[in-house]
Amino acid sequence: MAERVAIDPTACPAWSTLRREAHRMRDESIRSLLRSDREFLRINAAEMSFDFSRQRLDSAVLESLIALAEQTGVRQAIDAMFAGTRVNSTEGRAALHVALRGRPGDSFTVDGDDVFGAVDNVVGRMEVFADSVRSGAHRGATGERITDVVNIGIGGSDLGPAMAYQALRAYRDPNITCHFVSNVDPADIVDVLSHVTPEKTLFIIASKTFTTAETMINAEYARTWIVDHLGGSSVGAHFAAVSTAEQLADDFGIEQQNVFGFWDWVGGRYSLTSAVGLSTMLAIGPLHFRELLDGARAIDIHFRDTTLPDNAPVLMGLCAVWNRNFLQMSTSAVLPYSRDLAQLPAYLQQLSMESNGKSVRIDGSPVTYDTGAIYWGEPGTNGQHSFFQLLHQGTDDVCSDIILAARPTSSDRQFGGQIDDQHDVLVAHALAQASVLSVGLTREEVAAAGVSEALVPHKVMPGNRPVSVIMMDQLTPFSLGALLAAYEHSVFVQAAVWQINPFDQWGVELGKKVASGIVDDIHQRQVDDPELDPATRASLAALLVRRDQPRS
Numbered sequence: 001m002a003e004r005v006a007i008d009p010t011a012c013p014a015w016s017t018l019r020r021e022a023h024r025m026r027d028e029s030i031r032s033l034l035r036s037d038r039e040f041l042r043i044n045a046a047e048m049s050f051d052f053s054r055q056r057l058d059s060a061v062l063e064s065l066i067a068l069a070e071q072t073g074v075r076q077a078i079d080a081m082f083a084g085t086r087v088n089s090t091e092g093r094a095a096l097h098v099a100l101r102g103r104p105g106d107s108f109t110v111d112g113d114d115v116f117g118a119v120d121n122v123v124g125r126m127e128v129f130a131d132s133v134r135s136g137a138h139r140g141a142t143g144e145r146i147t148d149v150v151n152i153g154i155g156g157s158d159l160g161p162a163m164a165y166q167a168l169r170a171y172r173d174p175n176i177t178c179h180f181v182s183n184v185d186p187a188d189i190v191d192v193l194s195h196v197t198p199e200k201t202l203f204i205i206a207s208k209t210f211t212t213a214e215t216m217i218n219a220e221y222a223r224t225w226i227v228d229h230l231g232g233s234s235v236g237a238h239f240a241a242v243s244t245a246e247q248l249a250d251d252f253g254i255e256q257q258n259v260f261g262f263w264d265w266v267g268g269r270y271s272l273t274s275a276v277g278l279s280t281m282l283a284i285g286p287l288h289f290r291e292l293l294d295g296a297r298a299i300d301i302h303f304r305d306t307t308l309p310d311n312a313p314v315l316m317g318l319c320a321v322w323n324r325n326f327l328q329m330s331t332s333a334v335l336p337y338s339r340d341l342a343q344l345p346a347y348l349q350q351l352s353m354e355s356n357g358k359s360v361r362i363d364g365s366p367v368t369y370d371t372g373a374i375y376w377g378e379p380g381t382n383g384q385h386s387f388f389q390l391l392h393q394g395t396d397d398v399c400s401d402i403i404l405a406a407r408p409t410s411s412d413r414q415f416g417g418q419i420d421d422q423h424d425v426l427v428a429h430a431l432a433q434a435s436v437l438s439v440g441l442t443r444e445e446v447a448a449a450g451v452s453e454a455l456v457p458h459k460v461m462p463g464n465r466p467v468s469v470i471m472m473d474q475l476t477p478f479s480l481g482a483l484l485a486a487y488e489h490s491v492f493v494q495a496a497v498w499q500i501n502p503f504d505q506w507g508v509e510l511g512k513k514v515a516s517g518i519v520d521d522i523h524q525r526q527v528d529d530p531e532l533d534p535a536t537r538a539s540l541a542a543l544l545v546r547r548d549q550p551r552s
Contacts, residue, residue, distance in 0.1 A: 153206030156268030295481025317493025
């Protein structure tokens with residue numbers, strides 16, 4: 001992190017101790033560990049429970065992990081982030097997304113300036129705009145009420161809002177439907193526009209610089225569509241922007257009062273609680289959006305003020321370090337037992353893999369250890385009938401997060417008591433998978449069930465797969481905010497231990513730059529671009545040949 005000298009965590013005394021502990025734990029099983037008191041691995045925070053008791057570690061391992069956190073300066077890194085220090089060292093920026101969730105009386109400073117007032121002002125303006133759209137005061141150019149909102153963004157400007165829209169289904173305004181366009185593939189925006197009418201559609205262009213290539217290509221398509229149907233003067237009534245580039249938004253035709261900014265200390269993958277959440281606020285209303293912020297704030301305060309051993313995001317992060325570096329697990333499955341959280345794994349893929357997919361430390365020196373794991377997943381129970389077979393009996397150990405709500409959403413219960421019974425089945429499957437993944441089924445237990453000797457080895461479940469169980473009372477805006485903040489801070493803890501910068505993404509930038517050059521080559525029909533490698537030049541030539549062939 002900025003203003004910190006990078007150290008090699010493998011040179012820390014705790015790292016050597018953890019290597020020895022990992023060797024010792026090879027002879028331990030989660031099944032046997034569960035026979036001891038595991039209460040120290042269960043933490044309640046922000047009306048949620050975080051149960052790490054099914055992790056393949058004991059109190060001695062946890063003590064060494066805490067020591068590693070102390071030796072790598074995790075607490076100092078937390079304090080620096082909350083203080084507005086420029087912890088994004090390669091871009092010279094703070095990473096103060098926690099300020100987005102502040103409440104009056106909170107203070108967050110960047111370069112000596114308290115930024116909370118500016119944050120609160122933007123949220124207030126968002127609320128006025130959202131209320132005007134939801135009430136019908138803001139209407140389309142022909143006087144029609146807005147019934148459809150199309151969020152055009154990419155990365156964090158799409159994944160967060162799209163995930164939250166689905167997750168908070170029970171809180172949506174039934175008179176407004178949100179759609180999300182991110183892919184530069186024209187099929188994405190063409191499909192969305194085929195389901196909406198121009199007179200009733202509001203577009204939100206989410207791009208901090210108002211220059212993001214994929215976003216602006218789709219934005220121009222949407223603008224042309226509106227102008228073709230309603231005329232050039234209609235743009236102001238049908239577009240809003242989430243951007244700091246007010247002049248570019250004005251040139252596009254967006255009215256100034258409908259441009260909502262955010263700051264360079266808000267990273268894209270941490271931006272849902274900024275103005276990027278405008279579509280979310282339009283869908284669920286300002287009050288529920290504030291509840292989302294409050295849930296995130298509750299975890300922020302817990303993370304900032306709680307000692308390391310009792311800190312849920314810290315333990316989440318340290319378990320991830322233990323599994324990655326000492327148990328050699330390269331992948332982590334996110335298994336939400338909630339259809340409404342279906343897009344959470346994709347959201348966490350970006351949060352974790354774009355943040356911690358780094359191979360150099362903050363001072364530019366190469367790492368000599370594994371960093372970010374591969375995150376993936378699908379909702380249960382669907383996943384049980386596809387990839388869970390590999391989780392249970394495959395040759396690779398995979399650690400998992402199982403996420404569930406104790407109760408169904410209130411809106412679903414209007415369909416009768418059977419909903420409660422069906423939710424009980426869902427929860428039972430979640431807990432059963434946590435048990436079987438971690439405890440397994442021995443050869444003796446299979447045989448005792450009367451299975452034929454020939455089938456016994458096929459039905460043995462080795463278990464010993466680490467599982468964390470995260471449980472909320474109910475999927476609400478508050479609990480969603482808390483869940484997302486817990487993952488944000490877990491990612492930060494891992495980065496602090498690994499001494500990497502989780503707030504830049506130079507690998508993403510390079511691909512964009514090369515793609516821009518290839519677009520020019522396609523338009524100019526140039527196949528011998530010296531800046532491209534031979535394989536890419538050959539692919540470009542093959543592309544142009546196929547373009548020249550007559551269409552069937």
